[in-house]
Amino acid sequence: MLLLSxxxxxxxxxxxxxxxxxxxxxxxxxxxxxxxxxxxxDIPTFSELKEKNVFxxxxxxxxxxxxxxxxxxxxxxxxxxRTEPYNPQTSILYLSVLPGGKMEQYSNPCITDAIYKWxxxxxxx
Ligand code: HEC
Numbered sequence: 001m002l003l004l005s006x007x008x009x010x011x012x013x014x015x016x017x018x019x020x021x022x023x024x025x026x027x028x029x030x031x032x033x034x035x036x037x038x039x040x041x042d043i044p045t046f047s048e049l050k051e052k053n054v055f056x057x058x059x060x061x062x063x064x065x066x067x068x069x070x071x072x073x074x075x076x077x078x079x080x081x082r083t084e085p086y087n088p089q090t091s092i093l094y095l096s097v098l099p100g101g102k103m104e105q106y107s108n109p110c111i112t113d114a115i116y117k118w119x120x121x122x123x124x125x
Contacts, residue, residue: 036110
């Protein structure tokens with residue numbers, strides 16, 4: 001929190017705040033308390049998320065045959081469209097899985113962290 005009182009531009013402050021929030025809610029090292037079903041590279045692409053089934057909890061409602069909220073999480077274009085690349089904090093995909101978000105109940109720290117990393121690195125294909 002000390003960091004936030006430095007002389008940073010407003011947007012930068014917001015970015016630092018969200019990074020702080022994400023890292024503390026969902027530390028990279030989940031210790032032994034949470035075993036992720038997948039291990040991602042530091043800069044994951046959408047292909048990697050797909051290959052490692054990161055959205056397996058979501059697919060029953062967000063597939064090409066059943067795209068609830070008009071969102072098919074198997075489609076790069078549709079998923080990318082719910083993000084602002086490099087800015088998880090303004091991306092509906094990330095906000096939806098944060099505590100208090102509509103999709104929180106279907107996510108877990110591993111999925112939320114994966115979404116954060118994907119967007120943070122530019123929502124690449
Ligand atoms: C049981 C069904 C179900 C599951 C499972 C589910 N969702 Fe959803 N999702 C919905 C419905 C229904 C909506 C539309 C809700 C609304 O607009 O009020 C929605 C909306 C969304 C939206 C907003 C789309 C938009 O542009 O408005 C996002 C993002 C989203 N879901 C992501 C996810 C993610 C990520 C997961 C898995 C962690 C997930 N959902 C799991 C049913 C589900």
